[in-house]
Amino acid sequence: MEYGNKTWRDVSFNDIFSGRKKNRIIGMTFPPSDLNLGLEPSVLTVLPEGTNVEYSLRNIDFNDNDVQLYVCSVYISGYDGFIAWALRHDRKKIIVGGYQPTIFPEEFESYAFKIVQGPCDDLLETIAQPGQVVKGITNYKKIPRYDLYDIKWNQQIIPDKKPNDVCTSINTCQGCPYRCDFCCSPIMAPKLICKPSDNVQREVDYLKILYPKWIFIRDENFPLQKDWRERLEMIERTGAKIYLFASANLLNEEKIKFMAKHNVYMICLGLEDITVAYSKNNNLDEVCRLLKKYGIYIYLSFIVNPLKIIGQEAGKKFYDGLMTRFHELAPEMVCGNFLMPFRGTKIWDEYYPFVSREDYKHYDSKTAFLIRNQVVREKMHFFMFWNQWLYYTSDFYAKNVRKFDIQDTLHLRFMELYNQLRPEYERIWDVRP
Numbered sequence: 001m002e003y004g005n006k007t008w009r010d011v012s013f014n015d016i017f018s019g020r021k022k023n024r025i026i027g028m029t030f031p032p033s034d035l036n037l038g039l040e041p042s043v044l045t046v047l048p049e050g051t052n053v054e055y056s057l058r059n060i061d062f063n064d065n066d067v068q069l070y071v072c073s074v075y076i077s078g079y080d081g082f083i084a085w086a087l088r089h090d091r092k093k094i095i096v097g098g099y100q101p102t103i104f105p106e107e108f109e110s111y112a113f114k115i116v117q118g119p120c121d122d123l124l125e126t127i128a129q130p131g132q133v134v135k136g137i138t139n140y141k142k143i144p145r146y147d148l149y150d151i152k153w154n155q156q157i158i159p160d161k162k163p164n165d166v167c168t169s170i171n172t173c174q175g176c177p178y179r180c181d182f183c184c185s186p187i188m189a190p191k192l193i194c195k196p197s198d199n200v201q202r203e204v205d206y207l208k209i210l211y212p213k214w215i216f217i218r219d220e221n222f223p224l225q226k227d228w229r230e231r232l233e234m235i236e237r238t239g240a241k242i243y244l245f246a247s248a249n250l251l252n253e254e255k256i257k258f259m260a261k262h263n264v265y266m267i268c269l270g271l272e273d274i275t276v277a278y279s280k281n282n283n284l285d286e287v288c289r290l291l292k293k294y295g296i297y298i299y300l301s302f303i304v305n306p307l308k309i310i311g312q313e314a315g316k317k318f319y320d321g322l323m324t325r326f327h328e329l330a331p332e333m334v335c336g337n338f339l340m341p342f343r344g345t346k347i348w349d350e351y352y353p354f355v356s357r358e359d360y361k362h363y364d365s366k367t368a369f370l371i372r373n374q375v376v377r378e379k380m381h382f383f384m385f386w387n388q389w390l391y392y393t394s395d396f397y398a399k400n401v402r403k404f405d406i407q408d409t410l411h412l413r414f415m416e417l418y419n420q421l422r423p424e425y426e427r428i429w430d431v432r433p
């Protein structure tokens with residue numbers, strides 16, 4: 001393809017912008033935003049200022065003549081959708097970034113003018129760099145384009161959050177220096193990069209006027225930052241109940257007490273795979289005890305490695321062990337994820353023979369794609385749900401944790417799954433909703 005007398009690979013920033021009227025700049029995410037579970041997409045951080053900039057919720061086709069740039073954030077499971085869409089559009093106008101282009105830039109060479117690796121908040125400076133693959137530039141001159149996204153589209157599953165409660169999110173840092181063997185966060189940003197606090201303050205001032213009832217701090221591990229207390233006090237001024245991610249090794253009584261005093265409602269601690277010892281979880285039991293003491297809800301995300309639960313006996317042993325941990329730690333919320341091996345993590349070498357290109361679309365943590373047998377895969381999907389359902393509807397949960405059936409987003413989501421799975425698995429259903 002020609003661009004003037006150049007091939008499209010040689011096109012520069014000036015070629016793209018010189019002499020053009022300000023046509024549309026369109027931000028998109030692949031896969032598209034999930035309006036049942038999603039939050040503000042991170043591509044809003046990348047989109048530049050200007051009234052010609054928009055965020056498209058659906059990845060529809062556009063008329064290339066009206067568009068100056070397409071800014072596409074692509075996650076693994078959105079790769080096929082992106083390729084199909086890109087083939088129908090002018091690749092001289094396509095910029096890609098996000099997890100998949102960062103890790104596999106070569107997979108985008110034929111589909112995009114620029115491939116951005118790592119975090120980025122200055123799009124124009126980033127793409128002005130020579131070459132097709134460029135490092136994202138972050139200079140914190142602006143806040144994310146929250147104005148392009150209707151806050152009503154945000155949904156999050158949070159115990160006690162009602163569907164119409166206004167929920168928003170903020171990101172105050174990126175990356176994690178820890179190296180949990182399965183985690184892809186350090187691949188996107190291997191060192192902790194903190195937003196300047198005046199930038200956080202500007203974001204908080206913007207979010208405050210939306211009167212959120214809930215705010216999710218999207219940082220991978222919030223208390224990693226030296227000044228997390230000041231940042232928490234800023235975010236508290238939104239008036240919203242705060243939910244954040246942290247690792248247990250960074251918490252102690254003094255910190256938990258401070259968090260409780262400053263509106264932290266729930267902390268997500270990664271329980272991860274219960275058959276593996278993670279040093280970050282050495283003090284998990286003590287931290288959960290302290291969270292109970294100070295009234296902060298505990299959210300435990302856990303990992304199920306499908307290759308470890310093949311067969312009835314192995315499955316029973318695993319889920320019995322998991323239930324024992326739930327009873328010991330009494331979390332208000334639990335969430336299961338199937339192991340997803342990411343290239344670049346420590347576990348990759350062990351698992352890459354089980355991953356093929358067709359599995360990309362299943363990188364949603366809810367599909368046991370390491371299992372090739374479809375029947376076994378679907379059963380595993382069911383048992384992941386079923387064991388969480390048993391916990392939420394147990395006498396233990398009702399007596400020792402909280403009431404489950406209160407029409408909040410947690411209860412409603414599990415009822416949705418219940419109704420979805422019931423027709424197929426009714427024969428083993430022995431619990432009423």
Ligand code: SF4
Binds near residue numbers: 178179221247
């Ligand atoms: S502490 Fe959390 S974010 Fe950091 S590497 Fe481990 S799992 Fe990933």
